Amino acid sequence: ETEEYHVVYAKAVVLATGGFGRLHIQGFPTTNHYGATGDGLVLGYRAGVPIRYLGAVQYHPTGAIFPEQIVGLLITEKVRGSGADVLNVDGEKFVFPLEPRDVEAAAIIRECAPVEKGGRGKGVRTPTGNYGVWLDTPLIDLLYGEGTIERKLPAMVRMYRRFGIDMTKEPILVYPTLHYQNGGLRIKPDGSTNVPGLYAGGEVTGGVHGTNRLMGNSLLDVVVYGRRSGTSAALYAKEQFRDFGKPTLQHVYEYEKELAEIGVPEDKISPVLLPNYVPEHVRKKQLTSYYQGNLY
Known part of the structure:
Protein backbone atom coordinates (compact mmCIF):
# COMPACT_ATOMS: atom_id res chain seq x y z
CA GLU A 1 0.00 0.00 0.00
CA VAL A 57 1.17 -26.61 -15.42
CA GLN A 58 -1.78 -28.71 -14.28
CA TYR A 59 -5.29 -27.75 -15.32
CA HIS A 60 -8.17 -29.25 -13.38
CA PRO A 61 -10.63 -30.57 -16.00
CA THR A 62 -13.75 -29.18 -14.37
CA GLY A 63 -13.74 -25.62 -13.16
CA ALA A 64 -16.94 -23.58 -13.12
CA ILE A 65 -17.32 -21.46 -16.26
CA PHE A 66 -20.77 -20.09 -15.38
CA PRO A 67 -22.09 -18.12 -13.56
CA GLU A 68 -19.45 -15.42 -13.88
CA GLN A 69 -19.11 -14.95 -10.11
CA ILE A 70 -17.56 -18.40 -9.65
CA VAL A 71 -15.58 -18.82 -12.87
CA GLY A 72 -12.51 -20.94 -12.17
CA LEU A 73 -13.89 -22.47 -8.97
CA LEU A 74 -12.95 -26.14 -8.68
CA ILE A 75 -15.76 -28.61 -9.31
CA THR A 76 -14.46 -31.68 -7.56
CA GLU A 77 -13.79 -35.02 -9.28
CA LYS A 78 -16.34 -36.41 -6.87
CA VAL A 79 -19.06 -35.15 -9.23
CA ARG A 80 -17.77 -37.24 -12.13
CA GLY A 81 -16.88 -40.07 -9.77
CA SER A 82 -20.49 -40.10 -8.59
CA GLY A 83 -21.77 -40.67 -12.13
CA ALA A 84 -21.96 -37.32 -13.95
CA ASP A 85 -20.96 -37.41 -17.63
CA VAL A 86 -19.20 -34.69 -19.62
CA LEU A 87 -21.26 -33.66 -22.67
CA ASN A 88 -20.78 -31.23 -25.56
CA VAL A 89 -23.27 -28.76 -27.04
CA ASP A 90 -25.02 -31.60 -28.91
CA GLY A 91 -25.40 -33.67 -25.76
CA GLU A 92 -22.73 -36.12 -26.93
CA LYS A 93 -20.43 -37.90 -24.50
CA PHE A 94 -17.01 -37.22 -26.03
CA VAL A 95 -14.64 -38.45 -23.32
CA PHE A 96 -14.65 -40.99 -20.49
CA PRO A 97 -15.36 -38.86 -17.40
CA LEU A 98 -12.67 -40.43 -15.21
CA GLU A 99 -9.61 -40.03 -17.40
CA PRO A 100 -6.43 -38.63 -15.78
CA ARG A 101 -6.62 -34.87 -15.31
CA ASP A 102 -4.38 -33.95 -18.22
CA VAL A 103 -6.26 -36.23 -20.65
CA GLU A 104 -9.69 -35.06 -19.47
CA ALA A 105 -8.73 -31.38 -19.57
CA ALA A 106 -7.18 -31.68 -23.04
CA ALA A 107 -10.33 -33.36 -24.36
CA ILE A 108 -12.57 -30.57 -23.04
CA ILE A 109 -10.30 -27.83 -24.41
CA ARG A 110 -10.24 -29.54 -27.81
CA GLU A 111 -14.03 -29.93 -27.80
CA CYS A 112 -14.54 -26.22 -27.10
CA ALA A 113 -11.83 -24.82 -29.38
CA PRO A 114 -13.01 -23.54 -32.79
CA VAL A 115 -12.43 -25.74 -35.82
CA GLU A 116 -10.06 -23.21 -37.39
CA LYS A 117 -7.80 -23.60 -34.36
CA GLY A 118 -7.75 -27.38 -34.45
CA GLY A 119 -10.71 -27.94 -32.16
CA ARG A 120 -14.12 -29.49 -32.73
CA GLY A 121 -16.18 -26.35 -32.13
CA LYS A 122 -18.61 -28.25 -29.92
CA GLY A 123 -18.46 -26.09 -26.81
CA VAL A 124 -21.47 -24.55 -25.10
CA ARG A 125 -21.48 -20.75 -25.21
CA THR A 126 -22.31 -19.26 -21.82
CA PRO A 127 -24.47 -16.13 -21.36
CA THR A 128 -21.26 -14.19 -20.62
CA GLY A 129 -19.47 -15.26 -23.80
CA ASN A 130 -17.24 -18.04 -22.48
CA TYR A 131 -17.28 -21.62 -23.72
CA GLY A 132 -17.57 -24.80 -21.70
CA VAL A 133 -19.18 -28.23 -21.65
CA TRP A 134 -22.08 -29.70 -19.73
CA LEU A 135 -21.44 -31.69 -16.57
CA ASP A 136 -24.57 -33.83 -16.39
CA THR A 137 -25.19 -33.69 -12.64
CA PRO A 138 -28.87 -34.80 -12.77
CA LEU A 139 -27.61 -38.16 -14.06
CA ILE A 140 -26.32 -38.91 -10.55
CA ASP A 141 -29.83 -38.93 -9.09
CA LEU A 142 -31.14 -40.90 -12.07
CA LEU A 143 -28.51 -43.58 -11.49
CA TYR A 144 -28.52 -43.79 -7.71
CA GLY A 145 -31.83 -42.35 -6.60
CA GLU A 146 -33.27 -38.96 -5.81
CA GLY A 147 -31.39 -37.14 -3.07
CA THR A 148 -27.98 -38.61 -3.89
CA ILE A 149 -26.56 -35.28 -5.07
CA GLU A 150 -27.92 -33.45 -2.02
CA ARG A 151 -26.36 -36.06 0.24
CA LYS A 152 -22.95 -36.23 -1.46
CA LEU A 153 -22.50 -32.59 -2.53
CA PRO A 154 -24.63 -30.43 -0.20
CA ALA A 155 -22.38 -27.34 -0.24
CA MET A 156 -22.15 -27.31 -4.03
CA VAL A 157 -25.91 -27.69 -4.39
CA ARG A 158 -26.46 -24.71 -2.07
CA MET A 159 -23.87 -22.62 -3.90
CA TYR A 160 -25.49 -23.11 -7.29
CA ARG A 161 -28.96 -22.48 -5.90
CA ARG A 162 -27.79 -19.04 -4.80
CA PHE A 163 -27.39 -18.30 -8.51
CA GLY A 164 -30.74 -19.77 -9.46
CA ILE A 165 -29.33 -23.07 -10.73
CA ASP A 166 -30.60 -26.39 -9.40
CA MET A 167 -27.83 -28.84 -10.25
CA THR A 168 -30.07 -31.74 -9.23
CA LYS A 169 -32.40 -30.86 -12.11
CA GLU A 170 -30.12 -29.23 -14.71
CA PRO A 171 -26.48 -29.75 -15.75
CA ILE A 172 -23.77 -27.23 -14.90
CA LEU A 173 -21.21 -25.64 -17.22
CA VAL A 174 -17.52 -26.41 -16.71
CA TYR A 175 -14.16 -25.77 -18.37
CA PRO A 176 -10.55 -26.55 -17.35
CA THR A 177 -9.12 -24.21 -14.75
CA LEU A 178 -5.46 -23.54 -13.91
CA HIS A 179 -4.97 -25.53 -10.75
CA TYR A 180 -1.38 -26.41 -9.90
CA GLN A 181 2.15 -25.31 -10.74
Whole structure:
Protein backbone atom coordinates (compact mmCIF):
# COMPACT_ATOMS: atom_id res chain seq x y z
CA GLU A 1 0.00 0.00 0.00
CA THR A 2 2.86 2.40 0.77
CA GLU A 3 4.99 1.20 -2.17
CA GLU A 4 7.98 1.04 0.17
CA TYR A 5 10.65 -1.66 0.25
CA HIS A 6 11.81 -3.01 3.58
CA VAL A 7 15.02 -5.01 3.94
CA VAL A 8 14.71 -7.66 6.65
CA TYR A 9 17.78 -9.35 8.09
CA ALA A 10 17.57 -13.13 8.53
CA LYS A 11 20.05 -15.97 8.86
CA ALA A 12 17.69 -18.28 6.97
CA VAL A 13 14.63 -17.77 4.78
CA VAL A 14 11.92 -20.27 3.81
CA LEU A 15 9.95 -19.57 0.64
CA ALA A 16 6.42 -20.98 0.86
CA THR A 17 4.50 -18.63 -1.42
CA GLY A 18 2.54 -21.19 -3.46
CA GLY A 19 1.97 -21.11 -7.20
CA PHE A 20 1.25 -18.63 -9.98
CA GLY A 21 -2.39 -19.34 -10.86
CA ARG A 22 -3.38 -15.68 -10.58
CA LEU A 23 -1.10 -14.86 -13.50
CA HIS A 24 -3.77 -16.68 -15.57
CA ILE A 25 -1.36 -18.49 -17.88
CA GLN A 26 -2.75 -18.51 -21.46
CA GLY A 27 -5.81 -16.68 -20.19
CA PHE A 28 -7.20 -19.57 -18.13
CA PRO A 29 -9.28 -19.04 -15.01
CA THR A 30 -7.79 -20.45 -11.81
CA THR A 31 -8.68 -22.19 -8.57
CA ASN A 32 -5.83 -20.42 -6.78
CA HIS A 33 -6.08 -17.85 -4.00
CA TYR A 34 -5.45 -14.18 -4.81
CA GLY A 35 -1.89 -14.26 -3.52
CA ALA A 36 -0.80 -16.95 -6.01
CA THR A 37 1.13 -14.60 -8.28
CA GLY A 38 4.47 -16.41 -8.50
CA ASP A 39 6.31 -14.07 -6.13
CA GLY A 40 8.41 -16.82 -4.55
CA LEU A 41 9.63 -17.89 -7.98
CA VAL A 42 10.73 -14.34 -8.73
CA LEU A 43 12.46 -13.93 -5.37
CA GLY A 44 14.23 -17.28 -5.55
CA TYR A 45 15.29 -16.88 -9.17
CA ARG A 46 16.69 -13.42 -8.53
CA ALA A 47 18.70 -14.84 -5.65
CA GLY A 48 20.20 -17.47 -7.98
CA VAL A 49 18.06 -20.59 -7.49
CA PRO A 50 17.58 -22.67 -10.68
CA ILE A 51 14.05 -23.40 -11.89
CA ARG A 52 12.82 -26.74 -13.21
CA TYR A 53 9.69 -27.95 -15.05
CA LEU A 54 8.16 -24.47 -15.06
CA GLY A 55 6.29 -25.24 -18.27
CA ALA A 56 4.44 -28.12 -16.61
CA VAL A 57 1.17 -26.61 -15.42
CA GLN A 58 -1.78 -28.71 -14.28
CA TYR A 59 -5.29 -27.75 -15.32
CA HIS A 60 -8.17 -29.25 -13.38
CA PRO A 61 -10.63 -30.57 -16.00
CA THR A 62 -13.75 -29.18 -14.37
CA GLY A 63 -13.74 -25.62 -13.16
CA ALA A 64 -16.94 -23.58 -13.12
CA ILE A 65 -17.32 -21.46 -16.26
CA PHE A 66 -20.77 -20.09 -15.38
CA PRO A 67 -22.09 -18.12 -13.56
CA GLU A 68 -19.45 -15.42 -13.88
CA GLN A 69 -19.11 -14.95 -10.11
CA ILE A 70 -17.56 -18.40 -9.65
CA VAL A 71 -15.58 -18.82 -12.87
CA GLY A 72 -12.51 -20.94 -12.17
CA LEU A 73 -13.89 -22.47 -8.97
CA LEU A 74 -12.95 -26.14 -8.68
CA ILE A 75 -15.76 -28.61 -9.31
CA THR A 76 -14.46 -31.68 -7.56
CA GLU A 77 -13.79 -35.02 -9.28
CA LYS A 78 -16.34 -36.41 -6.87
CA VAL A 79 -19.06 -35.15 -9.23
CA ARG A 80 -17.77 -37.24 -12.13
CA GLY A 81 -16.88 -40.07 -9.77
CA SER A 82 -20.49 -40.10 -8.59
CA GLY A 83 -21.77 -40.67 -12.13
CA ALA A 84 -21.96 -37.32 -13.95
CA ASP A 85 -20.96 -37.41 -17.63
CA VAL A 86 -19.20 -34.69 -19.62
CA LEU A 87 -21.26 -33.66 -22.67
CA ASN A 88 -20.78 -31.23 -25.56
CA VAL A 89 -23.27 -28.76 -27.04
CA ASP A 90 -25.02 -31.60 -28.91
CA GLY A 91 -25.40 -33.67 -25.76
CA GLU A 92 -22.73 -36.12 -26.93
CA LYS A 93 -20.43 -37.90 -24.50
CA PHE A 94 -17.01 -37.22 -26.03
CA VAL A 95 -14.64 -38.45 -23.32
CA PHE A 96 -14.65 -40.99 -20.49
CA PRO A 97 -15.36 -38.86 -17.40
CA LEU A 98 -12.67 -40.43 -15.21
CA GLU A 99 -9.61 -40.03 -17.40
CA PRO A 100 -6.43 -38.63 -15.78
CA ARG A 101 -6.62 -34.87 -15.31
CA ASP A 102 -4.38 -33.95 -18.22
CA VAL A 103 -6.26 -36.23 -20.65
CA GLU A 104 -9.69 -35.06 -19.47
CA ALA A 105 -8.73 -31.38 -19.57
CA ALA A 106 -7.18 -31.68 -23.04
CA ALA A 107 -10.33 -33.36 -24.36
CA ILE A 108 -12.57 -30.57 -23.04
CA ILE A 109 -10.30 -27.83 -24.41
CA ARG A 110 -10.24 -29.54 -27.81
CA GLU A 111 -14.03 -29.93 -27.80
CA CYS A 112 -14.54 -26.22 -27.10
CA ALA A 113 -11.83 -24.82 -29.38
CA PRO A 114 -13.01 -23.54 -32.79
CA VAL A 115 -12.43 -25.74 -35.82
CA GLU A 116 -10.06 -23.21 -37.39
CA LYS A 117 -7.80 -23.60 -34.36
CA GLY A 118 -7.75 -27.38 -34.45
CA GLY A 119 -10.71 -27.94 -32.16
CA ARG A 120 -14.12 -29.49 -32.73
CA GLY A 121 -16.18 -26.35 -32.13
CA LYS A 122 -18.61 -28.25 -29.92
CA GLY A 123 -18.46 -26.09 -26.81
CA VAL A 124 -21.47 -24.55 -25.10
CA ARG A 125 -21.48 -20.75 -25.21
CA THR A 126 -22.31 -19.26 -21.82
CA PRO A 127 -24.47 -16.13 -21.36
CA THR A 128 -21.26 -14.19 -20.62
CA GLY A 129 -19.47 -15.26 -23.80
CA ASN A 130 -17.24 -18.04 -22.48
CA TYR A 131 -17.28 -21.62 -23.72
CA GLY A 132 -17.57 -24.80 -21.70
CA VAL A 133 -19.18 -28.23 -21.65
CA TRP A 134 -22.08 -29.70 -19.73
CA LEU A 135 -21.44 -31.69 -16.57
CA ASP A 136 -24.57 -33.83 -16.39
CA THR A 137 -25.19 -33.69 -12.64
CA PRO A 138 -28.87 -34.80 -12.77
CA LEU A 139 -27.61 -38.16 -14.06
CA ILE A 140 -26.32 -38.91 -10.55
CA ASP A 141 -29.83 -38.93 -9.09
CA LEU A 142 -31.14 -40.90 -12.07
CA LEU A 143 -28.51 -43.58 -11.49
CA TYR A 144 -28.52 -43.79 -7.71
CA GLY A 145 -31.83 -42.35 -6.60
CA GLU A 146 -33.27 -38.96 -5.81
CA GLY A 147 -31.39 -37.14 -3.07
CA THR A 148 -27.98 -38.61 -3.89
CA ILE A 149 -26.56 -35.28 -5.07
CA GLU A 150 -27.92 -33.45 -2.02
CA ARG A 151 -26.36 -36.06 0.24
CA LYS A 152 -22.95 -36.23 -1.46
CA LEU A 153 -22.50 -32.59 -2.53
CA PRO A 154 -24.63 -30.43 -0.20
CA ALA A 155 -22.38 -27.34 -0.24
CA MET A 156 -22.15 -27.31 -4.03
CA VAL A 157 -25.91 -27.69 -4.39
CA ARG A 158 -26.46 -24.71 -2.07
CA MET A 159 -23.87 -22.62 -3.90
CA TYR A 160 -25.49 -23.11 -7.29
CA ARG A 161 -28.96 -22.48 -5.90
CA ARG A 162 -27.79 -19.04 -4.80
CA PHE A 163 -27.39 -18.30 -8.51
CA GLY A 164 -30.74 -19.77 -9.46
CA ILE A 165 -29.33 -23.07 -10.73
CA ASP A 166 -30.60 -26.39 -9.40
CA MET A 167 -27.83 -28.84 -10.25
CA THR A 168 -30.07 -31.74 -9.23
CA LYS A 169 -32.40 -30.86 -12.11
CA GLU A 170 -30.12 -29.23 -14.71
CA PRO A 171 -26.48 -29.75 -15.75
CA ILE A 172 -23.77 -27.23 -14.90
CA LEU A 173 -21.21 -25.64 -17.22
CA VAL A 174 -17.52 -26.41 -16.71
CA TYR A 175 -14.16 -25.77 -18.37
CA PRO A 176 -10.55 -26.55 -17.35
CA THR A 177 -9.12 -24.21 -14.75
CA LEU A 178 -5.46 -23.54 -13.91
CA HIS A 179 -4.97 -25.53 -10.75
CA TYR A 180 -1.38 -26.41 -9.90
CA GLN A 181 2.15 -25.31 -10.74
CA ASN A 182 4.18 -28.51 -11.12
CA GLY A 183 7.44 -26.67 -11.73
CA GLY A 184 9.31 -24.25 -9.55
CA LEU A 185 12.50 -23.71 -7.58
CA ARG A 186 14.92 -26.61 -7.45
CA ILE A 187 15.43 -27.93 -3.93
CA LYS A 188 17.39 -30.71 -2.24
CA PRO A 189 15.80 -33.47 -0.12
CA ASP A 190 16.14 -31.34 3.02
CA GLY A 191 14.32 -28.38 1.41
CA SER A 192 17.49 -26.35 0.89
CA THR A 193 18.47 -24.64 -2.35
CA ASN A 194 21.87 -23.94 -3.87
CA VAL A 195 21.80 -20.53 -2.16
CA PRO A 196 23.09 -20.87 1.43
CA GLY A 197 20.37 -20.08 3.94
CA LEU A 198 17.53 -20.17 1.41
CA TYR A 199 14.93 -22.94 1.69
CA ALA A 200 11.62 -23.66 0.00
CA GLY A 201 8.64 -25.97 0.29
CA GLY A 202 5.29 -26.61 -1.35
CA GLU A 203 4.06 -25.39 -4.71
CA VAL A 204 6.84 -22.83 -5.12
CA THR A 205 9.23 -25.75 -5.67
CA GLY A 206 9.59 -27.90 -8.77
CA GLY A 207 10.39 -31.56 -9.30
CA VAL A 208 8.60 -33.19 -6.38
CA HIS A 209 5.68 -34.18 -8.62
CA GLY A 210 7.53 -34.48 -11.91
CA THR A 211 5.48 -32.87 -14.65
CA ASN A 212 2.02 -34.17 -13.69
CA ARG A 213 0.99 -34.20 -10.04
CA LEU A 214 -1.31 -36.94 -8.75
CA MET A 215 -4.48 -35.78 -7.02
CA GLY A 216 -3.98 -35.28 -3.28
CA ASN A 217 -0.20 -35.28 -3.37
CA SER A 218 0.11 -31.52 -2.94
CA LEU A 219 -1.05 -31.90 0.67
CA LEU A 220 1.58 -34.59 1.19
CA ASP A 221 4.14 -32.26 -0.38
CA VAL A 222 3.50 -29.31 1.93
CA VAL A 223 3.46 -31.52 5.03
CA VAL A 224 6.72 -33.29 4.18
CA TYR A 225 8.72 -30.44 2.66
CA GLY A 226 7.20 -27.79 4.88
CA ARG A 227 8.55 -29.70 7.86
CA ARG A 228 11.88 -30.53 6.22
CA SER A 229 12.61 -27.01 5.00
CA GLY A 230 11.50 -25.46 8.28
CA THR A 231 13.63 -27.82 10.35
CA SER A 232 16.64 -27.40 8.06
CA ALA A 233 16.34 -23.61 8.09
CA ALA A 234 16.15 -23.56 11.89
CA LEU A 235 19.24 -25.75 12.23
CA TYR A 236 21.14 -23.63 9.72
CA ALA A 237 20.22 -20.40 11.50
CA LYS A 238 21.23 -21.88 14.84
CA GLU A 239 24.71 -22.63 13.53
CA GLN A 240 25.35 -19.20 12.00
CA PHE A 241 27.47 -16.86 14.08
CA ARG A 242 29.20 -14.80 11.41
CA ASP A 243 28.34 -11.19 10.64
CA PHE A 244 26.45 -10.99 7.36
CA GLY A 245 27.03 -7.27 7.06
CA LYS A 246 24.45 -4.65 6.24
CA PRO A 247 21.52 -6.04 4.20
CA THR A 248 20.98 -4.31 0.85
CA LEU A 249 18.95 -4.55 -2.34
CA GLN A 250 22.09 -4.80 -4.48
CA HIS A 251 20.99 -8.16 -5.92
CA VAL A 252 17.79 -6.52 -7.18
CA TYR A 253 19.73 -3.68 -8.80
CA GLU A 254 21.99 -6.17 -10.54
CA TYR A 255 18.99 -8.19 -11.71
CA GLU A 256 17.34 -5.11 -13.23
CA LYS A 257 20.61 -4.16 -14.90
CA GLU A 258 20.74 -7.60 -16.53
CA LEU A 259 17.15 -7.19 -17.75
CA ALA A 260 18.04 -3.88 -19.34
CA GLU A 261 21.16 -5.31 -21.00
CA ILE A 262 19.25 -8.13 -22.71
CA GLY A 263 16.27 -5.95 -23.59
CA VAL A 264 13.58 -7.47 -21.37
CA PRO A 265 10.66 -5.00 -21.00
CA GLU A 266 10.16 -3.54 -17.53
CA ASP A 267 6.53 -2.54 -17.92
CA LYS A 268 5.37 -4.92 -15.19
CA ILE A 269 6.13 -4.74 -11.49
CA SER A 270 7.21 -7.89 -9.68
CA PRO A 271 6.66 -9.36 -7.22
CA VAL A 272 2.99 -8.77 -8.03
CA LEU A 273 1.73 -9.59 -4.51
CA LEU A 274 -1.93 -9.26 -5.51
CA PRO A 275 -3.55 -9.22 -8.96
CA ASN A 276 -5.43 -6.15 -10.14
CA TYR A 277 -8.70 -7.07 -11.87
CA VAL A 278 -9.84 -3.48 -12.35
CA PRO A 279 -10.54 -2.91 -16.08
CA GLU A 280 -8.20 -0.50 -17.87
CA HIS A 281 -10.94 2.03 -18.61
CA VAL A 282 -11.79 2.16 -14.90
CA ARG A 283 -8.15 2.49 -13.83
CA LYS A 284 -7.83 5.65 -15.90
CA LYS A 285 -10.60 7.23 -13.83
CA GLN A 286 -9.15 6.26 -10.45
CA LEU A 287 -7.61 8.99 -8.32
CA THR A 288 -4.88 6.72 -6.96
CA SER A 289 -1.63 6.25 -8.84
CA TYR A 290 0.55 3.16 -8.79
CA TYR A 291 4.33 3.07 -8.84
CA GLN A 292 5.57 2.24 -12.33
CA GLY A 293 9.24 1.76 -13.10
CA ASN A 294 12.31 0.27 -11.47
CA LEU A 295 14.12 0.74 -8.19
CA TYR A 296 16.70 3.25 -9.40
